[in-house]
Amino acid sequence: MRIRLLILLTAFAASSRAWAQDEEAFPAPDPSPALKALLGQAYLTEDEKHRIRVRHGLWEEADLADAPSRAMAALTRGALDDSVFDDDAVDLEDRAEARLRRGEPAKVLDLLAGRENTRAVRLRAEALVDLGRVSEALKEIDAIASKLTESQDADEVSDAARAMLILARVRGPEGERVVGYQGMLNALGRARDQLDRLSWRVNLAEACLLYEKDKYSDVGQALEKVLTLNPSCAEAWALLGRAAVDGYDFPRAEQIAKRLDELAGGPTPDSTLVRAHARIRQNEGEAAEGVIKPLLEKYPGHRGLRAAWAASAATRFDFAASDSRLGELDELSPQSPAGFLATGRAMASARQYDEAARYLRTAVERAPNWAEPVVELGLSELQAGRDDAARTALERAEQLDKYNVRAANSLTLLRELRTYASAESAHFIVRFKPGDDEILANEMLPTLERIFTRVTGDGPGGIDHKPAHKTVVELYPDHHWFSVRITGLPQLHTIAAATGPVIAMEAPRSGAGHKVGAYDWARVVQHEYTHTVTLSRTRNRLPHWFTEASAVYLEDSPRAYTTVELITAALENDKLFDLDSINAGFVRPRRPTDRPLAYAQGHWMYEYIVDKWGARAPLDLMDRYATGEREAGAFQSVLGVSREQFLAEFKEWARKQVVSWGMAATDDTPNIPTLLSLESEEKVTPALLKKWMEERPDNPFVLELAVEALSERGQITRDDADLCERYAAVRPVDPLPHKLMAAMYLANGDPDKGPAAAIPHLEYLDAREQSTPGYAVELARRYLAMKILDKASAKADRATQISPYDPKIREFAATVALVRKDYAAAERHIRSLMMLEPDVEQHKKRLEALKKLTADAPAK
Template sequence: AALVEVGLAQSGARQYEDAEKALRAACAKAPGWAEAWIELGLVQAQAGRDDAARESLAEARRLDPFNIRASNTLTMLTDLAQFKSIESDHFIVRYKEGDDLVLAREMPAVLERIYERVTGNGPGGIDHKPAGKTVIDLMPDHAMFAVRITGMPQLHTIAAATGPLVAMEAPRVGAGHSTGVYDWSRVIQHEFTHTVTLSRTKNRLPHWFTEASAVYLEDAPRDESRCTMLARALDTDQLFDLDSINVAFARPQKPQDRGMAYAQGHWMYEFIVEKWGAAAPLKLMDQYAAGVREAQAMESVLGVSRAAFLDQFKVWAHAQVVSWGLAMPEGVPSVKELLAQSKSEGGSGTTPTPELIDAWIKKYPDHPQVLELAVSAALDKNEGKVSPEMVPLIERFALAAPVKHMPHRVLAKYYLDKGEGEKAIPHLEFMDIREVYNPAIAVELSKRYGALNDWEKAFQKAERATRIAPYDAAHRELAATMAIKAGHLDAATRHIDALTILEPDREVHRKRLDAVRKLMQATPPAPPGGD
């Protein structure tokens, strides 16, 4: 039993080689004990040693035919052995035969770009190349993905890295899928960052730190919901300390704890980069790799204690929240304080009147909270519709509160409804760069750029839509059209070929594919397009 506990502890710390040694020793001492074989098989599966895992789990199931985790994982590994694979310089993509081929064959080119970004020495790069190829398992449904990671068919996420391998649920809608479509390239860039940081640190680094670096390397701005959550936690003194943040990932006490831990960890990582430079996180990683504890590593690299780090971080974080328009600068009253002042002067002190809002706007023309009140009041008065007179006010609000989505959403709709698509583009771009789950904004941008005859941008946005929803035939049609317009006949061929798999009964796709291939033969090669 002691050897199994040692193995479990080492597995939890992703020390797979040591965990396997301990669990093999446990199996040798008690060859009839199913639990030891089960844990050995699960560790081998997480380490990507699938053949060994199948042997161990087969023995576990022989000893205990009713163990669900062993049975689930053995069935999954048996099915996985039938998967097809595609290799690139640094990755092996495994997928179930069928229409998952549509996504699987597009993945290597994107993955290699991710590899260069994450392993490189550019801003935020980890400057480290893991040994061997990383396996990407494209699982056809959520249950198979979850079993791959935990042995059970439910998991709170859509992709996960164990170190040497990354598993992901296919980004599609329908029965058996937990989330639906999502930007798989952004998600895998996050997960592959785990693979690289764990390799650089020999799997030794605080949980919050590995998640923080992975979110940082998603290369996407923080969305409004996370900004609001962070601002509220800072204002109410509810930020985690450097111990409780790690607990929040593994054993969250409240529903929002895990999301808050991701957001705060990323925020602290940004602080480290801004205050101590881009090399500081890498120096911390090397300290962790050498077995140095967090407190000593921070003292050595950052020159501060953990307590001092948090104190300095909170000062910096407050300035960030002010820059987001979610807190007021020193000397500027909040709306709550303005209402209290109004009450002391005879007002209701509860709901600001239009006259009061007008007075506040004149006194504080760039006040984000007052501007939000003014915009909301104007929209309510006009049945939710933007009028030309409102546009300057909404634009001021967007500048005063640069993380807020609302001004961009209403202005994009206003300009699209007016037929002024070019003016909608900056607002659509603001939303699209923050979007993970909805391809509609990328589709709209593709059409807007197409209307301007900017075919390259139209093509790139159509490509983005297919990365979020790779099995959607309509998005493939759009991407093929824009690829032809942009002169990327290779990409057009790829999308039309995908349509022959997604909609095999439509003869028109095969005819179009033949036509584009003939056009390629008659056309000088253009630079490769898309993925």
């Protein structure tokens, strides 16, 4: 048994431990050395130390003897329902802030009437905004605007900065009394560096400002500073959780939510919103509602929970419910953009671009000078392929906020795209940067049309649906700009992706700025185009695992052996996903194997559906999903089984498959641990292996050991071919015997058969290869030697498909085309060489010679 499979088995066996670790709360950083040094100063009285510990979230039980200290600690840790906030001895600002964060803004105004300190004014302004009384809020903020640059108290500066954010959202960057982004940073920097280096409130205000600009790495640094100065600060933990959700780091978001729960002694609006937004981002609307509902019953006026409540209904495609919930929010906060922004973001994430535009445009109308709704609208339109609408929105966003990272990156990309050239066919438009990417762009079109016929057709596995418009394939010259196209931030970890009507891909080439080098772009794009078609057929409404499963199925390629090992180990160890957890496996993996297993198991289940219920069944499921029907009902209607029954019966079917692959032990074919046990031995010896080979000549586990021994020895001989053939027959999924036999025959290890005998093994290997043209090139050479020119040409073309920018591959393909007298193909490859190597005169001479040759000869 190979090391790889042993590692997988160990990983699955340890999975319960891995899950338990992921469930732990996110750890707090160590307190700042400067803070610890301060608390260690002998000159401080015990009362002074007590106040410092409470202020910085490091209190001890004895520090909380009085009501004001208990209230400050409760507010810091997010325990908003603590009865201490009803105590008249508690500072009015602390009592008011607790009520504001509970969603009770009217009570804030009652408590703070007549209070003129900066914190009170900021809290009153936020309460007025929550009540929809924005003009009154602006008057409040105008009164303290000068505090941002003039105050000598760091905490007062932080309150003024947070109030200024409201002013900037409503009036825009050039509005009256508005201090811009850099001005706010400068003011906060002065407060931190000159007024109080230990003020965590200043760093929190800075983090809020940076988050507004989508500067996520800077947000993390600012929040780390906050938490080293106050590890109990729930506001900082909540913002960190939201940033984790924005970065699709859902395990970390859950850990942060647990930290918030631990701080407060139970779920809070903050922890609930982190969890809810994580589920909304993963299109799990019902799950989001499940976590929101209990807190909403407890805090019915909480605007953030109300906004997430509306977004969660839209995420399960109940737009009537979503609109009704937005109406309820409007009763609390007339003309607030918050609910429409949250719902629009959710729809953009769910690829419901028309609905996203509807909600986001309303948010923009309600807050025309706030950049965030405009940015979200622009990014959504960009993913929808509506570049003109995206450009209009993003240019407006740039006017409102020139520091927003996502908007700036995407607008730069849109401007660059205006310089791109395009190639067009009946169903596709390929956009590319002028230069040598033109080589691939023009070659893509015939292959794309073949992909169209396969994916949209009604053949086995075909989706039987044609999108209404041409699909745009954008070929990006490097990974950086490909990532910006997909996310607005250059951090995406893939090489191609479909947003629906647009497929973005990174050029398959090696070198700086490229993620993986050469790859089989046709297979990758066929996968992505399947997403385009299924999303069109279902209105972008289907379970995550199902859309990935259909796309892998329609790659029309055999499984990699590593995938076979992975799903076998999961099945044997009862570690397959259920139909809820598989969706989380794509975006919320808890183990390194989760994401590849989710893809592989989904594909396997899709195969099972086709095998048992026929090729029409997946399409009928898609049509159910398109109406908004959930998976449980669709399965019952189309397949006639519950999800639980489906999974149980799938596992029985899968077990038979792995046995047929020679991957699972049976009574007749015991595995190596069982055989060792029968022999009362602890390890395999050459003598024992020889004995088993004689007694069990068709046991795949025994043959695997024997073939691996041949591999370790080096190149096999013709005498070993029978053993390899037998192993290949009983375990047809393992490429090892084919690699050994291909190498042996190519080295003329069997003169009677010759190198041509390598062809079936090379074909086996090439069918599974995704990143190197080596097998295709060798097959082309073999076919060329045998004068099977059509096959030689096909394999040469496949080699250029995997590595289109390699001059050596191009030169070889041109040679094959010339031998075949396919002068048009030869000219195409030579012209490609001239673009790839413009300084090589030989290419120009070859083209001139070809033109002379073809002057009197018809093109093939």
